Amino acid sequence: MGRPIKEKSLTQRDIIEAAIVCVETEGETALGVNRVARELGITPPSIYKHVESGAALRRLVALEIWRRFLTLCCQSIEGISDASALLKTVAHTARNFARSQPALYRVMTAMPLKPTEPDCAPIVKRIVTFYQRVLQPYNFTESETIHAMRMLNAAFYGFVATEQAGLLTLEPSTEESYEVIINALIQAIQYIRQ
Amino acid sequence: MGRPIKEKSLTQRDIIEAAIVCVETEGETALGVNRVARELGITPPSIYKHVESGAALRRLVALEIWRRFLTLCCQSIEGISDASALLKTVAHTARNFARSQPALYRVMTAMPLKPTEPDCAPIVKRIVTFYQRVLQPYNFTESETIHAMRMLNAAFYGFVATEQAGLLTLEPSTEESYEVIINALIQAIQYIRQ
DNA sequence: ACTAAAAGCGAATGGTGTTAGCTTTGTCAA
DNA sequence: TTGACAAAGCTAACACCATTCGCTTTTAGT
Structure with a gap:
């Protein structure tokens, strides 16, 4: 078989989406x-027409998961203004994201997100912007915001x-611990201010 | 070659220690x-005389790193009684451990430490005991201690x-952030008490 | 209509984990 | 002392994975 018929050839997106489906259903491996x-119903070497390497595939997948995760995060805080809320x-x-998609969460977090690398930079920027929005009620300086962001x-x-x-x-349950910890962190935030 | 001469055959300890050396010098892979x-100068199948599988090797190595790490932790707090200190x-x-041995740290933390599994139980027990000692000055209840332990x-x-x-x-540096966060957490600990 | 690039393929290489079966050596009991 | 068995290494082999190479076919552009 040579090149497939018109409009039926795969794109990098297709590869990434298929990979995400694989991870969702079968785990990280x-x-x-x-x-x-x-x-995708193709042979392994064909993947290299769309992606540089296995490592590159992993990277692209991780970035896509980050995008989805950040979209979810941003949606979740829409309209909320109370600091604690x-x-x-x-x-x-x-x-919730980690619990509903543990494998995706691990792939996402396993990837080193270096702000210096071109494909990571937009993601890093979105993360920072998101946390700035979350911490807005505290009127922190820029440094304080970074500290608080890192702590949370x-x-x-x-x-x-x-x-x-x-x-x-x-014992006790993780749910209970998480609530207690969140409340303690909300208190801790104020001690960030130097 | 058959069985090696007297007193010269390898033990499981040797395998684990060699594996740790490998990780230290070449990383997780x-x-x-x-x-x-x-x-070790032997052929791959020979490993299976001492270890059940590759996964088991990884597990044994992770447990050994945990033991070393806990020993280090316990030593570091000897004689200290002040809560913040x-x-x-x-x-x-x-x-410091994570920075000096990043690969070991990753192998260690990548391993699920389930208290229900016989080989993990002693480690989990040591971790709990260690944190109880660290949190002793706060006179927490048992539940509060667990919450605080989980937060820290x-x-x-x-x-x-x-x-x-x-x-x-x-910016700012991670050193600075870490200090700020530690201080905030020290303050947050008191809010664990319900 | 011709050419060049794209997108698939098969075959082959080198890496990994693993099993099976062989050989040699040490140990222990008869 | 000898004979049997277990232990600890080996080689050969298989399966799986990532990757490279060269081939074919189709599409797109001039």
Whole structure:
């Protein structure tokens, strides 16, 4: 078989979307050239017509998940203005996403998001903008905003990642802990101001 | 070659230690049956005389790293009784370990530590005991201790993991952020009490 | 109508984990 | 002392994965 008939050839988008479906249904290990090719009904080498390498595929997929996640985050805080409500919403949105799509969450967070790399920069910018919006009620300086952003991001991510890893099976429930921690963090935020 | 001469055959310990050396020098991808066998001067199938599978090797290595890490943590807080000093010490010990041995840290944290599994249980117990000692000055109830433990663990792990991933390259420095966050968390701890 | 690029293919290479079966050596009991 | 068995290495082989190469066919552009 040579080039397929008109309008029927695959695009990079198709590859990425197929890869995401693979990860959703079979987990992180399904994010590979061979598996994705099989999903699309083509042979593994054909993937390289659309994507540079397996690592590049993983990267593209991670970026796409980030985009979806950020869209979700932004939607979730629409219309909310209360400081505590904003933080609680972010916390729950992140955790819910991780719980509903654990494999996607791991692929997303496993990727180093360096602001210096061209394809990451827009994502990083969106993350920063999002947190600026979330922290707006506090009227922080720029530095304080970064500190607060790092603290919240670390705490939310750390909690969810640990929960996913299965460490948190003791009593009391993780739900209860998460609520307690969110409240403590909301209090902690004010101590960011130096 | 058949069975090697007296006193010269390898043990499971040797395998694990060689694997750790591999990870230290070449990173996470070097944690594999083939690579470790090469390191020991034996052929890959021989590894299976000491370890059930590649996954089991990874697991054993992760547990050994946990043991070393916990030993380090316990040593670091010896003789300290001030509440804030204890928390600051834990925070820095964890971060320093992750910075000096990023690959080991990733292998360690990537492993799901389920308290229900026999080989994990002692480690989980040590972690809990350690945090109980760290949080002793607060005179928390058992539940409060668990909440606080989860918050600190999440925040420290989340921060370090994010830092390792390269996300935190903006201004201000991560050192500065970490100090600010630690201080905010020390304040937040008191709000754990319900 | 011709050419060049695009998008698929098959075959082949080198890496990984794993199993099966062989050989040699050490150990222990008869 | 000898014989049997277990232990610890080996080689050969298989399956899976990523990747490269060269081939074919179709499409798009001049």
